[in-house]
Amino acid sequence: xxxxxxxxxxxxxxxxxxxxxxxxxxxxxxxxxxxxxxxxxxxxxxxxxxxxxxxxxxxxxxxxxxxxxxxxxxxxxxxxxxxxxxxxxxxxxxxxxxxxxxxxxxxxxxxxxxxxxxxxxxxxxxxxxxxxxxxxxxxxxxxxxxxxxxxxxxxxxxxxxxxxxxxxxxxxxxxxxxxxxxxxxxxxxxxxxxxxxxxxxxxxxxxxxxxxxxxxxxxxxxxxxxxxxxxxxxxxxxxxxxxxxxxxxxxxxxxxxxxxxxxxxxxxxxxxxxxxxxxxxxxxxxxxxxxxxxxxxxxxxxxxxxxxxxxxxxxxxxxxxxxxxxxxxxxxxxxxxxxxxxxxxxxxxxxxxxxxxxxxxxxxxxxxxxxxxxxxxx
Numbered sequence: 001x002x003x004x005x006x007x008x009x010x011x012x013x014x015x016x017x018x019x020x021x022x023x024x025x026x027x028x029x030x031x032x033x034x035x036x037x038x039x040x041x042x043x044x045x046x047x048x049x050x051x052x053x054x055x056x057x058x059x060x061x062x063x064x065x066x067x068x069x070x071x072x073x074x075x076x077x078x079x080x081x082x083x084x085x086x087x088x089x090x091x092x093x094x095x096x097x098x099x100x101x102x103x104x105x106x107x108x109x110x111x112x113x114x115x116x117x118x119x120x121x122x123x124x125x126x127x128x129x130x131x132x133x134x135x136x137x138x139x140x141x142x143x144x145x146x147x148x149x150x151x152x153x154x155x156x157x158x159x160x161x162x163x164x165x166x167x168x169x170x171x172x173x174x175x176x177x178x179x180x181x182x183x184x185x186x187x188x189x190x191x192x193x194x195x196x197x198x199x200x201x202x203x204x205x206x207x208x209x210x211x212x213x214x215x216x217x218x219x220x221x222x223x224x225x226x227x228x229x230x231x232x233x234x235x236x237x238x239x240x241x242x243x244x245x246x247x248x249x250x251x252x253x254x255x256x257x258x259x260x261x262x263x264x265x266x267x268x269x270x271x272x273x274x275x276x277x278x279x280x281x282x283x284x285x286x287x288x289x290x291x292x293x294x295x296x297x298x299x300x301x302x303x304x305x306x307x308x309x310x311x312x313x314x315x316x317x318x319x320x321x322x323x324x325x326x327x328x329x330x331x332x333x334x335x336x337x338x339x340x341x342x343x344x345x346x347x348x349x350x351x352x353x354x355x356x357x358x359x360x361x362x363x364x365x366x367x368x369x370x371x372x373x374x375x376x377x378x
Contacts, residue, residue, distance in 0.1 A: 031302075031322060031334060031355050031373040035080050040069045041366040042358035045345035046095040050104055050121055054349060056081050056372075058358065059092040061111060064366045067091030071108075073126075076349065081372070085125055089117050094191075098142035100149050100173060105129075107140035107151065116140060116153055118178070130177050134169055135159060141192035145201050145223055149173035150181065152203055154189035164188040164211045170228060182227050187216050195244035197251050197273060203228055204253060206239035214238035214259050220278070232277050237266050245294030247301050247325055253278055254303065256289035263311040264288035270303075270330065282329050287311075287318045293344035297353050297375045301325040302333075304355060306341035316340035316363050322355075339368050 037058065044059035054076035063069045071092045074081035087108065094109035104121040116137045119126035136157040143150040151171045158166040168186040171178035188209035195202050201223040210216045218236040221228035238259035245252055251273040260266045268289045272281035288309035295302045302325070307318040320338040323330035340361035347354050353375040359368040 030376040031304075031336075032376045033371050034354065034374040035372040036369040037074070037081065037372065039358065039360075039368055039370045040064075041360045042368070042370045043093045043342050043360065044095045045343060045356045045358060046097045046106060047345065047347035047356075048097045048104060048106075055084070056347070056356070057087065057095055057097075057106065058370065059095045059108070061091055061093045061360075062366050067111070071095070087119065087126055088128060089119070094137075094139050096140040096142065098151075105142075107142075107153075109137040109139060109153075112136055112159075132169075132171060132178060135166060138189060139191040141194050141203070143194045143201060143203065151178050152192050152194070154192050154205060155186065156188050156190065156208070164209050168192075168205060184221065184228065186219075187211075190239060191241040193242035193244050193253075195251065195253075202231065204242040204244070206242050206255065207236065208238050208240065208258070214261050218242070218255065220253075234271070234278070237261075240290050241292060243292035243294055243303075245301070245303070252281065254292040254294075256292050256305065257286065258288050258290060258308065264309045265311050268292070268305065284323070284330065286321075290341060291343045293346050293355065295346040295353060295355060295375075303330050304344045304346075304357075306344050306357065307338065308340055308342065316361050320344075320357065336371075336373075339363075 040060040041062040042058050043061045046057045048055050055073050057073045060069045060071045068090050071087040073085040075084040089108045091110050092108045093111045096107045098105055106119040108117040114135050116132040117128050118130040120129040134153050134155050137153050138156045139154040141152045153169045155166045155168045157164050164187050167183040168189045170182040172181040187207040190206045190208045193204045203221045207216045207218045215237050217233040218239045220232040222231040236255055237257040240258045241256040243254045253271045255269050257266045257268045267283040268286040270282040271278035287307040289305050290308040291306040293304045303323045305321050307320045309316055310318045317339055319335040320341045322334040324333045339359040342360045343358040345356045355373045358370045
């Protein structure tokens with residue numbers, strides 16, 4: 001069983017890296033295609049467990065004709081994921097799962113909508129339990145601070161006022177529903193990332209566009225005991241996503257920069273915690289970066305970027321990339337052919353580590369095979 005896996009890993013990496021033998025560092029471990037899933041302009045994944053059952057949800061946004069397209073939940077049978085359920089919402093562009101006490105929730109956002117759906121797991125399926133009114137929400141993030149539960153929602157655009165200068169919101173759980181708690185001024189907000197440093201809770205918001213330029217400041221907020229207060233501002237370029245991760249006990253933040261008003265071929269940046277703030281650590285060339293994901297495999301740290309569009313070739317058919325921590329920085333170890341890649345998602349089943357990549361569009365069709373990779377053997 002192990003020998004075919006090793007040979008497959010070497011073969012796949014040889015194809016990804018080009019002619020010749022891949023470097024030794026790329027072989028152990030490699031991320032090898034494990035399963036292909038047909039999707040319709042896939043934009044997000046969510047992995048969760050309910051009563052010892054393992055599920056993977058994919059957000060399908062558009063089928064080329066309509067946004068009336070189902071998002072799907074797959075269940076794990078021990079060998080592969082099989083379609084099991086459809087979510088009671090359509091045209092979804094973001095999914096975020098979380099748990100409050102014993103209850104499991106999914107928050108669903110839509111590309112152009114005035115509300116966010118909160119879905120609650122009941123009797124083997126998700127049903128809508130609440131709607132939060134917010135224009136063009138792009139992402140949600142649950143934060144637990146002590147015994148309190150908050151839900152942050154990124155609002156991208158206000159169609160009524162025709163402005164990207166729209167407040168994103170923080171909601172607090174009152175025991176039955178989420179109620180509005182705080183507003184944060186944002187500019188075309190895309191995605192949210194929460195993390196903890198030395199017991200302090202932070203929230204990073206990726207600001208994408210101010211109505212004139214994509215070169216805007218994204219912001220990091222810190223919980224001061226009463227509210228989220230601005231902590232640090234960082235210039236970004238059509239920022240799509242922040243990703244927080246640790247290496248050797250040190251916190252890092254990677255930003256996915258998508259566009260600088262001239263080209264999608266811009267550097268995305270990794271920032272390192274200095275003890276008082278984040279400072280630039282490493283620049284990585286990206287092609288319309290849409291997502292970062294960090295994953296640990298047997299003590300080794302990997303960082304995957306989803307490349308969305310190559311301005312030099314005017315193509316959505318790009319290589320996404322996986323980097324490995326070398327001890328001093330991240331080095332490229334694997335290139336992955338992708339089609340308008342939108343999202344990486346890591347998850348673990350037992351001691352097996354997976355990375356799922358959402359493909360959205362190849363320039364002709366929105367029906368694409370998204371790919372679930374598995375970390376190969378050492």
